Amino acid sequence: MAASLASTPTPHLGVVIVTYNAADVIADCLRALQAATDVVLHVVVVDNASSDQTNAVVRDTIGPTLLSPAQAGAAGIALIKAGVNGGFAAGVNLGLARLARAPEIDRFWLLNPDCITQPDTPRTLAMYRQDDPQIGLIAHRVVYADNPEMIQIDGGTIDRRTGITHNINQFADRTAPVPKESQIEFVTGASLIATRAFYETAGPMAEEYFLYYEEVDWALRRGPLRIAYCPEAVVLHKAGSAIGSQRMGSVASPFSQYFKHRARAMFLRKNFPPGLIGGMFWSLAKAGQLVLQGHGPEARALLRGYFGLAPPASVLAALSPEARERIGR
Structure with a gap:
């Protein structure tokens, strides 16, 4: 995870993965991150009191390289047991607080445990428009893992008349044109890049939601910072695997x-x-x-x-x- 390119310095990227009964998907997610190239990853898995074998799977997947919670800001993978299920935002906030202690980390990646990335994706997201201090959040293409040629979301929009959110380009072919950055009003919490500038401006996620809309609310607190779109990054998402969210051809639980x-x-x-x-x-x-x-x-x-x-x-x-x-x- 820490090999470097001769032309540019190796970037650091903090990753927060919040798990709850994710034993069936977390191994694939972590193995994909372990295969990342030309980037230094600081991964924190925050477990929200899973009742299944999630913690054991994390330990078995990482093996002797697993870091202790006290080392959560270090390069590698740390497991933090939250002790209670405080919801998605509570887990995210615990992970971000740990990673923010490492000054070399300038970007934080919120990643669902049912997401899979390609080896070059973490570096791509860590380096994208790194010289632009006005970027707060970075969206990118998320596709369905069971149908990788179909887009799940390219960033989202908000209908202020009803509160309904819409996934840009959902169900479109993967070759569809990328959206204009001015269209994007929030980035899906399934795979979201937040800069340190954004975290310092917006603060932690609002925990009262428990599930859903945390990232939508968070995006509204970005102040003068912008949402960017990285067209080179694509993440596969096993949508609905954790809590029964809607998938194509199905109704949400x-x-x-x-x-x-x-x-x-x-x-x-x-x-x-x-x-x-x-x-x-x-x-x-x-x-x-x-x-x-x-x-x-x-x-x-x-x-x-x-x-x-x-x-x-x-x-x-x-x-x-x-x-x-x-x-x-």
């Missing part, structure tokens, strides 16, 4: 529906209060559509989330006591 639309209402209330009315009508219409399609549990979860009601019993059962406390249940 009740768990995903509840937390996504709960977070959408929170996001609107915080950033665009007038959109709560439009968001309500959108939610009612979408729930009706789901019911007509035979997805009653998903519809109920969506509405309970948006209107701030307790999660359905099936969703609540999937949460630890600590996670329930985090969301006020």
